[in-house]
Amino acid sequence: MKQLMFDEKSGKLVEEIYNYWQNESDYPDYVKKFIKQISDKMVIYELKGNKYFCNKCFKELDENFNCPGCGKPYPKVNGQQNRGILPIRKMTNIKDLTNFVYYYFWEVYEDEVYLYVIREKIYFDNPIMCMPFKTSSLVTEAVYHIKQDRYISLIDNEVVYFEEIKENRQIGEDYGGFYQMNSYIYTDNLDNLKNTVYRYSRIWEAKDYLSNLDFLGFLDITYAPVYIPGFENLIKLKFYSLAFNELYEVDFDEETKWFLNKKNGYLDFMMENNFNGPMFNALKKLKVKDEELINYYCGWCEVIEDIEAIKVVDVSKLRNYLMKQENEFAIIDYRDYLHWASVVGLDLDDKNVLWPNDLMTAHDELYLQVELLPDKDLAERIKSIAKRLAINKYEDDDYVIFPADSIESLLEESRMQHNCVRTYCIDYSYNKTQIYLMRKKNSLKKSFVTIEVKNGKVVQARAKYNEAVDEDVLRIIKEWERNIKVIS
């Protein structure tokens, strides 16, 4: 029930509406206190020297993580993990350091649930101080009204039905997913959720688990607890890693219930190995208590299904074959290879056809033959799209980023990087996806990072052999991403 209040303008009783916190001056004290607590404890981590520094006086911390300058104690952190650190390339660049930290807060008003995402910007270049000084500013990044069947963004009035997410879950990351890194959640008011749309979730029982996270997706704390039947059971089982980790990937069918039944022997194995949604799906598919094999195929269940629709192969043998290919996405190339091989009528019962010695060469031959050669306008389309995307060119003292401008440049990038960017030729030519090449200025001819962009967001940024990109380079890419103009 909404509360009634007297409106002086109209002289009538009206329903009181929810006034969300628009900026820092609206935040209640507990919100500011929580953010300050986490923010003050952030250790500056120098990537180059693998060293830790005080965020107040910039002295290197001693082995107990105390500051020898101001005496401030810090929690022990590890630069290899995200929690509690502000990474920077070199301490001498402290004025360039900008970090974003995200905070989630649930607010209950008139039994309705609102979820805030507050973004903190931490930087050290304060124009008023002549010395670097830690400065922090807060903005309300998003406010969501969580209903039984949907969420409503109060800032832009966007409404998303959970049913729609269920149907599009392979792109689940698109829904508020960008808050995942470096995000913290306030858990002291979880009991307030008991009379709301969260009433069946028992989410308050996971308080300790949630308060220790620094990596949390939006759907993990909205869609999963409110909409997924079975979430409550996972909480009862204390199987938190699955409950809060891409549970939107999992179908709660009879088979799922069977796997979660302790009697059938899989539950303990899953809990010991901190299973998440994609791992659980891989287990359902493979049905083996082999953590390594499951991790290998994790997230590729649909690709395995595609492969099996063409030719049923032994998954252990397939893994051994793919691991020799020096390519993280070899399974996709293999699926495509099998598809084209069956299209042109090759004999898949022939071992030399089924397991080609050099997958990429065999793959590229068929790719050219089946997809590229018949498409006469391809080269023209790529040239024209590259011209239009050139407005997103980037250049600084060390790096350039520019759109791939020909079939040859895509094939060459693919060869140099050992990645599958060649398979994007057609989608790229129709502007369904955008491929940018990042190069070092002092070696423009040599590939460095391949970047795939979709709807103005970087969906992949990969170095050679599809390896992850260094933190400092990633930062440049993230900064560039903010200014990407989408061309329709």
Ligand SMILES: [Zn+2]
């Ligand atoms: Zn200090």
